[in-house]
Amino acid sequence: MLDERKKEIINILIGKRDFITINELSTKLSVSSRTTRYDLDAVDIWLESTGFPTLIRIPRKGIKLDFGGGELKEIRKHFTSSDYYNYVLSPEERMNVVLLELLKSSKPLTLSILADKTYVSTTTIYNDLKNAEEWLEKFDIKVISKTGYGLYIKGKEVNQRQAISKLLKSLATSSDPNTLEQYISILKKWFPNLDIAYVKDTLLEAQELLQIKFSYEGLSNLIFHIVLSIERISSHQPISMEPIKLQEMMEKEEYKIAKRISTNISSHFNIEVPIDEMAYITLHLIGAKLSTVENQDEYLQKNRLLSSVIDQMIIVVERGLNLKIKNHEQLKKDLYIHLNPTLNRLLFNKTLQNPLLDEIKTKYKEIFLASTKACEILEENFNVKITDHEIAYITMHFGAAIEAQYIHKENITKVLLVCASRIGTSKLLSIKLKSYFRNFKIVDILSHENIDNHKNNLDFDLIISTIPIKNIDKPIALVSPLLNQKDIETLSSYLNYKGSHSSLNYKNPSIVVDLINIISEHCDINNLPGLQSDITGLLNNINKFMEENDTYLDTSSEILPRKLIQVNVDAKDWKDAIVKSSLPFLDHEYIKEEYVDSIIKRIDKYGPYMVIAPGIAMPHSSSEEGALKTGLSITTLKNPVKFNHKTNDPIHTIIMLSATNNYTHIEALTEVLEVISEKSNLELLKNSKNLDTIYKLFTKEDEK
Amino acid sequence: MIKILTVCGAGVGSSMMLKVYTQQIIKSENLDATVDATDIGSIDPNSADIIVTTSDFANVLRNTTAKVIKIDNLTDKESLRTQLLEAIK
Numbered sequence: 001m002l003d004e005r006k007k008e009i010i011n012i013l014i015g016k017r018d019f020i021t022i023n024e025l026s027t028k029l030s031v032s033s034r035t036t037r038y039d040l041d042a043v044d045i046w047l048e049s050t051g052f053p054t055l056i057r058i059p060r061k062g063i064k065l066d067f068g069g070g071e072l073k074e075i076r077k078h079f080t081s082s083d084y085y086n087y088v089l090s091p092e093e094r095m096n097v098v099l100l101e102l103l104k105s106s107k108p109l110t111l112s113i114l115a116d117k118t119y120v121s122t123t124t125i126y127n128d129l130k131n132a133e134e135w136l137e138k139f140d141i142k143v144i145s146k147t148g149y150g151l152y153i154k155g156k157e158v159n160q161r162q163a164i165s166k167l168l169k170s171l172a173t174s175s176d177p178n179t180l181e182q183y184i185s186i187l188k189k190w191f192p193n194l195d196i197a198y199v200k201d202t203l204l205e206a207q208e209l210l211q212i213k214f215s216y217e218g219l220s221n222l223i224f225h226i227v228l229s230i231e232r233i234s235s236h237q238p239i240s241m242e243p244i245k246l247q248e249m250m251e252k253e254e255y256k257i258a259k260r261i262s263t264n265i266s267s268h269f270n271i272e273v274p275i276d277e278m279a280y281i282t283l284h285l286i287g288a289k290l291s292t293v294e295n296q297d298e299y300l301q302k303n304r305l306l307s308s309v310i311d312q313m314i315i316v317v318e319r320g321l322n323l324k325i326k327n328h329e330q331l332k333k334d335l336y337i338h339l340n341p342t343l344n345r346l347l348f349n350k351t352l353q354n355p356l357l358d359e360i361k362t363k364y365k366e367i368f369l370a371s372t373k374a375c376e377i378l379e380e381n382f383n384v385k386i387t388d389h390e391i392a393y394i395t396m397h398f399g400a401a402i403e404a405q406y407i408h409k410e411n412i413t414k415v416l417l418v419c420a421s422r423i424g425t426s427k428l429l430s431i432k433l434k435s436y437f438r439n440f441k442i443v444d445i446l447s448h449e450n451i452d453n454h455k456n457n458l459d460f461d462l463i464i465s466t467i468p469i470k471n472i473d474k475p476i477a478l479v480s481p482l483l484n485q486k487d488i489e490t491l492s493s494y495l496n497y498k499g500s501h502s503s504l505n506y507k508n509p510s511i512v513v514d515l516i517n518i519i520s521e522h523c524d525i526n527n528l529p530g531l532q533s534d535i536t537g538l539l540n541n542i543n544k545f546m547e548e549n550d551t552y553l554d555t556s557s558e559i560l561p562r563k564l565i566q567v568n569v570d571a572k573d574w575k576d577a578i579v580k581s582s583l584p585f586l587d588h589e590y591i592k593e594e595y596v597d598s599i600i601k602r603i604d605k606y607g608p609y610m611v612i613a614p615g616i617a618m619p620h621s622s623s624e625e626g627a628l629k630t631g632l633s634i635t636t637l638k639n640p641v642k643f644n645h646k647t648n649d650p651i652h653t654i655i656m657l658s659a660t661n662n663y664t665h666i667e668a669l670t671e672v673l674e675v676i677s678e679k680s681n682l683e684l685l686k687n688s689k690n691l692d693t694i695y696k697l698f699t700k701e702d703e704k
Numbered sequence: 705m706i707k708i709l710t711v712c713g714a715g716v717g718s719s720m721m722l723k724v725y726t727q728q729i730i731k732s733e734n735l736d737a738t739v740d741a742t743d744i745g746s747i748d749p750n751s752a753d754i755i756v757t758t759s760d761f762a763n764v765l766r767n768t769t770a771k772v773i774k775i776d777n778l779t780d781k782e783s784l785r786t787q788l789l790e791a792i793k
Binding site for chain 1: 714717720743758760778779781
């Protein structure tokens with residue numbers, strides 16, 4: 001008798017058609033090679049007893065099954081699904097069989113029928129039933145036993161289908177299907193009489209009608225549930241739904257598709273599909289669709305047009321309100337999930353009534369107007385007419401996103417506006433400021449002369465002034481009366497400092513503002529814009545410097561990465577040595593080709609000055625000549641070459657240097673020179689042909 | 705205050721190392737001196753009191769009022785120290 005594993009062996013051998021080693025086999029079967037050997041003996045015995053040619057075994061080559069076409073056909077007969085029961089079932093397998101029989105059957109079963117199916121005694125089955133009952137209880141299904149009648153189960157059809165689904169899924173995991181074809185072939189074993197490919201095609205058609213794409217999981221689930229529906233309808237176990245739920249499903253857009261699917265399958269499978277069953281299919285269609293929303297990135301890809309329309313809509317709203325929406329991604333996802341069904345509603349002329357319409361129109365007047373503008377893009381692209389009610393919903397999405405970042409009370413900046421005496425300019429400036437900075441609250445407008453009298457009576461965070469002011473302990477921003485782009489940036493920098501706004505080029509604007517404040521305390525500033533831009537420039541440079549240092553600060557004990565070391569390199573002269581020692585750098589994009597040429601040119605011009613010690617050359621060029629990354633590489637030569645140096649020839653070790661500035665490489669270079677100034681290390685470099693030895697030489701020993 | 709320049713071809717390799725070593729010596733010997741690294745193309749030979757470089761460049765820098773220290777072995781700090789102290793004396 002063959003068990004599953006031995007059948008698997010035969011399958012592997014048939015598929016391979018060539019020799020396979022016992023090790024390969026045991027890996028595939030996830031058992032020891034000893035077990036595999038025993039199995040192979042058993043397979044041999046079985047083959048012999050059933051009249052097939054036995055295995056060919058050749059030492060060191062492996063095992064092969066030498067079958068002709070006729071024999072292949074013959075052996076497949078031994079592998080039919082009924083054969084599944086030909087070997088001794090484990091208690092768990094037995095329970096699954098019992099569960100399946102109970103769930104499948106529309107008639108009562110007797111213990112002896114179940115015992116026959118599982119090849120055990122009725123007593124054993126009686127004990128197994130306890131486990132089965134426990135399992136079914138999770139689905140609110142009871143096993144009823146009536147003397148003289150038999151065993152049957154009682155529970156809602158929906159729950160029974162769930163139980164079947166769960167059971168079959170747990171059975172399938174042993175050979176996890178990766179493709180739809182594999183999944184369908186598994187389904188075929190369970191539902192041998194049904195045309196599953198037809199169900200698949202029907203669903204693919206539905207997919208196109210719905211203009212969506214189910215995920216693999218969604219599609220396979222749908223196939224399964226529809227196949228199960230067909231099976232249950234055929235065995236007179238239809239589903240029933242609560243009237244409310246039924247009504248709800250019938251109103252769904254997907255119901256139309258479900259209906260279409262039902263028409264198809266009823267004619268193909270010659271069954272009557274009741275309305276409840278259609279609603280049930282609708283439920284799964286919606287479910288399949290929603291399940292992929294969990295994978296939002298994929299879902300957002302589905303309707304690329306909508307996705308790009310939303311991007312444009314967000315930009316329109318941002319421009320309309322002159323602000324930046326921080327959490328773009330989240331807003332986009334929310335809008336997408338909202339708009340996808342919205343578009344369906346509009347297409348089916350089923351627009352929603354928004355009970356909050358009036359409130360939204362007054363409370364979020366500006367956002368509503370901006371959203372209306374944004375919706376024009378939607379209308380254009382999808383050829384729909386959007387009602388105010390729907391716009392109000394969209395407004396709520398934008399409003400929520402903006403409110404989350406903006407309209408917090410504590411983020412309001414109280415501004416004192418100071419101008420030269422001309423009232424006209426200050427009004428204009430005030431309007432401009434309000435339009436650019438929504439969270440500015442202008443507490444008062446003062447002329448220069450009045451400021452000393454009023455400044456102590458007013459509560460404000462910031463002074464915006466068109467003329468320089470002294471003796472004030474609050475931040476001051478000097479702007480031009482016409483508020484140019486630079487002024488807007490300066491003010492944005494202040495807001496950034498307050499942590500409530502972000503639309504600025506400066507990396508650390510708060511430092512700029514702070515520094516200007518400090519400087520203004522001690523000096524008279526003649527040219528504030530100039531000072532500001534110079535400080536910004538300086539800080540940006542310092543940042544760059546610090547970033548470079550950060551990338552260099554390598555905490556590992558490795559001075560030189562292994563990939564930048566090569567040993568025993570054959571070079572015929574100094575040029576050849578330089579070209580060959582530049583290979584690791586070129587391979588890992590530390591330098592451009594031109595860097596190497598530049599080194600050679602320099603030596604031609606100035607002589608062998610790059611020879612830095614006896615036997616050691618350190619070829620390098622300047623950062624402008626094609627250095628991409630800072631680093632050091634080491635190449636030891638098989639035969640030393642002459643660089644025509646007075647005292648230090650011949651050269652056996654090339655330390656190539658690439659430096660993008662003149663400080664980041666110093667530490668590593670110092671360390672390398674420290675290593676080679678030890679005489680013993682120098683000897684090692686000169687004589688060792690072993691990469692490991694060299695690598696260890698340039699690894700700090702103090703860090704273990 | 706003594707002004708020292710270290711010189712090499714590109715201003716990033718040996719001149720930087722010489723600068724680092726010279727600084728170490730200045731510190732350990734408590735000398736009143738500054739040191740800067742530069743490349744042979746941009747050096748003003750008369751802007752320094754002492755120039756530290758390799759022998760190849762020493763020839764280029766013949767017409768200078770500064771004392772020129774030639775270093776042929778960058779790993780030999782002792783030689784640099786001796787010559788530097790000799791030049792300062």
